[in-house]
Amino acid sequence: MxxxxxxxxxxxxxxxxxxxxxxxxxxxxxxxxxxxxxxxxxxxxxxxxxxxxxxxxxxxxxxxxxxxxxxxxxxxxxxxxxxxxxxxxxxxxxxxxxxxxxxxxxxxxxxxxxxxxxxxxxxxxxxxxxxxxxxxxxxxxxxxxxxxxxxxxxxxxxxxxxxxxxxxxxxxxxxxxxxxxGKNLSLNNINSAWRRRIIKELRKYKISIKGLKNERNWNKVLNKREDREKIINIIEKVKKFxxxxxxxxxxxxxxxxxxxxxxxxxxxxxxxxxxxxxxxFNPLKDAIFKNFENKSFKIEIKEEIDKIKINNKTYSSKSKKVSGTALLFLYGHGVKFNLIS
Ligand SMILES: [Zn+2]
Structure with missing residues (x-):
């Protein structure tokens, strides 16, 4: 095209x-x-x-x-x-x-x-x-x-x-x-930076951090606690964020x-x-080439599409007029449409 x-x-x-x-x-x-x-x-x-x-x-x-x-x-x-x-x-x-x-x-x-x-x-x-x-x-x-x-x-x-x-x-x-x-993170020896990160998350869940802040060997502390499993799960979540x-x-x-x-x-x-x-930063507004927004293309979208909001305008399958960016977005996503003018 x-x-x-x-x-x-x-x-x-x-x-x-x-x-x-x-x-x-x-x-x-x-x-x-x-x-x-x-x-x-x-x-x-x-x-x-x-x-x-x-x-x-x-x-x-x-x-x-x-x-x-x-x-x-x-x-x-x-x-x-x-x-x-x-x-x-x-x-x-x-x-x-x-x-x-x-x-x-x-x-x-x-x-x-x-x-x-x-x-x-x-x-x-x-x-x-x-x-x-x-x-x-x-x-x-x-x-x-x-x-x-x-x-x-x-x-x-x-x-x-x-x-x-x-x-x-x-x-x-x-x-x-x-x-x-956190691939090599060992509960027997956690550095202060990782302790800081995990403790921040534990606090969100209102989990007691008693004895954890200054202790490198968390296993020693956790083995005595009933909520050990819960804490381990949160650590895994932090690692996967x-x-x-x-x-x-x-x-x-x-x-x-x-x-x-x-x-x-x-x-x-x-x-x-x-x-x-x-x-x-909001990519849907701030990553757009402004000159494309001054352009308008008449199109007919020939399939059902999810809605997309670009530069405060919402586009759907029913849209008859689209901006330059929206045209590129639809084209890039392989949406079938006819360009009328
Ligand atoms: Zn999404």
Missing amino acids: KIIYELYGEYYRYAINSNILEVPDQIRYREIAYGYKNKVDNRNLSFKSEEEYKRWVLKNTPFHLYKSLAYMRYPSNSGAKNKEIFRRELAFDIDVHKTESCEHGDDWICKHCLNLAKKQAQYLIDEFLFPDFGLEEEDIKIVFSGNRGYHIYLKPRDENVREIIEKYGKEERRVILNYIL LEIDEKVMEDDIRLLRVINSLHGYTGFIVKDLTYKELKK
Whole structure:
């Protein structure tokens, strides 16, 4: 559908002219991937310069656009071994499922699941990255994924620290993941940070925390208590709160969406946010390209769809007029419709 390409083209012209489209650092060492029908139709692309990359984006207006987290000597070679990776960005990918409050199909979105994604991003930052890792707002990059998730990059201001962590191998990145997911947590020896996290949750359930705060060996305390099982269940719940795509942190060869590109399923902006902005951020309003909202398309939707509220307008199967973003959302979700004008 020609109009879809035109809308992507319009957005990319804007994003490049206003200099917000991410140009991956040291572009010649990064792999670029893109897709139209699928998330990734093609990968192993590389560009020698920023200009060449931008020209390509403007010409091809991909619906999905990715860069490798890794820096590699030969980004256009296929197969991890042939690429010769020498450095890699670290990022967490929070990607949530639909919630119990959602009233839609698996692929659809609403304020409930979008809120959960945001809550998880805030939890990762406020519970781990700031207090446990000693990072500050300026050391991380927060990006809305364009769908039901967030990408949180670790970008310490201190170049030496950044150099060290970006040279980490798979095993070292796994250690970080294991810590955050509480995978090696032992009740015989819990550090103060994990005690703090669990105690916070126990308090919500009004469970006595007597003797737990300053004790590393919780088994010793819990074995004497009748509510041991209940506490264990809550600990498991705390460990499972974050829905992290582990491969994005772990795998050497991993792609992540280019910041300020558009997400091909939703037509929303893969938007970077400050820590402050995240608090008020509502993707259904704030991740939308405003120029698309000034456009109106007459359509006829040919199937039953779940409702979706974009920029305060609710769309359903009965909608006859949709904005540019809504058109991209329907198209991206494979909804059958006729474009009338
Ligand atoms: Zn939902």
